[in-house]
Amino acid sequence: MLFFIINNFKDVVILRVEIIFLGAGGGRWETISQNKGTGGFRIHTEKTRLHIDPGPGALVRMNELKISPWSTNALFVSHDHPDHYTDAEIIIEAMTNGMIKKRGYVISNISVLEGFGIYENAISKYHQSKPERVYLLNPKDSVDILDVNLTATKTKHGDPFGIGVRVKTNKGDIGYTSDTEYMESLIEDFNGVRVLIANVVRKKNERIKGHLCSNDLIDLLNEMSNKPEIAVMNHMGLKMTNPIKECEYISKNTNVNVIPAKIGLKIELLEESCAVSNVLKN
Numbered sequence: 016m017l018f019f020i021i022n023n024f025k026d027v028v029i030l031r032v033e034i035i036f037l038g039a040g041g042g043r044w045e046t047i048s049q050n051k052g053t054g055g056f057r058i059h060t061e062k063t064r065l066h067i068d069p070g071p072g073a074l075v076r077m078n079e080l081k082i083s084p085w086s087t088n089a090l091f092v093s094h095d096h097p098d099h100y101t102d103a104e105i106i107i108e109a110m111t112n113g114m115i116k117k118r119g120y121v122i123s124n125i126s127v128l129e130g131f132g133i134y135e136n137a138i139s140k141y142h143q144s145k146p147e148r149v150y151l152l153n154p155k156d157s158v159d160i161l162d163v164n165l166t167a168t169k170t171k172h173g174d175p176f177g178i179g180v181r182v183k184t185n186k187g188d189i190g191y192t193s194d195t196e197y198m199e200s201l202i203e204d205f206n207g208v209r210v211l212i213a214n215v216v217r218k219k220n221e222r223i224k225g226h227l228c229s230n231d232l233i234d235l236l237n238e239m240s241n242k243p244e245i246a247v248m249n250h251m252g253l254k255m256t257n258p259i260k261e262c263e264y265i266s267k268n269t270n271v272n273v274i275p276a277k278i279g280l281k282i283e284l285l286e287e288s289c290a291v292s293n294v295l296k297n
């Protein structure tokens with residue numbers, strides 16, 4: 016039976032670098048309603064199948080998009096909020112072939128791995144026992160895994176130890192702000208990435224504590240000396256009712272191509288440019 020399930024997914028060798036989104040929403044209301052999805056996103060390279068922030072629905076979306084969970088060999092959870100971690104243990108179960116093989120890497124922060132104050136460890140000690148290695152990162156810590164390098168970035172959010180990440184690949188860097196307020200360190204942390212994935216909860220200047228709004232992303236992009244080729248608006252809240260229009264507003268004010276995340280959105284990092292498509296329309 017297991018053999019059948021594994022072979023139902025035709026996972027081809029990927030020589031390019033691609034990002035696939037399993038959701039575009041975030042925050043309590045959007046997570047409950049599941050309009051935009053909260054499965055996080057994946058970075059696939061020749062050797063790496065990295066799942067970042069698998070919130071509710073990650074496994075369901077992977078099934079929908081015909082992405083094999085079994086192929087996952089790295090997991091990154093940015094902080095201890097359920098829209099980022101609920102499916103993490105199941106991803107580990109897939110990664111370790113049902114907890115029978117020591118395999119894969121888990122990268123996260125202290126709250127998720129050990130618990131801190133009212134934040135209990137979202138990934139159980141049992142689930143932390145089967146991956147090949149578990150890395151606890153603080154901002155600026157860096158780790159080499161498979162054919163990528165991950166550097167944790169600083170955030171200012173409810174979980175005081177939340178981290179974003181800069182992923183170095185052989186086709187350039189991919190940045191992920193995770194949930195954070197605007198702060199100056201973001202400029203240097205993500206300057207020069209080819210693709211910036213920014214968690215923008217609200218539109219225009221509707222700023223709320225611990226999160227970015229559209230105007231914050233405009234400021235961040237305009238402060239960068241080396242702007243990304245593409246910025247992806249991710250983790251949008253329920254009140255972000257017209258993501259396309261909002262991205263046009265940000266693009267107009269930054270001269271950066273800004274696009275909204277969407278279930279199935281795929282970005283391929285090619286030599287000269289980034290190709291955007293949707294897995295669901297292929």
Ligand SMILES: [Zn+2]
Binds near residue numbers: 094096172173
């Ligand atoms: Zn959060």
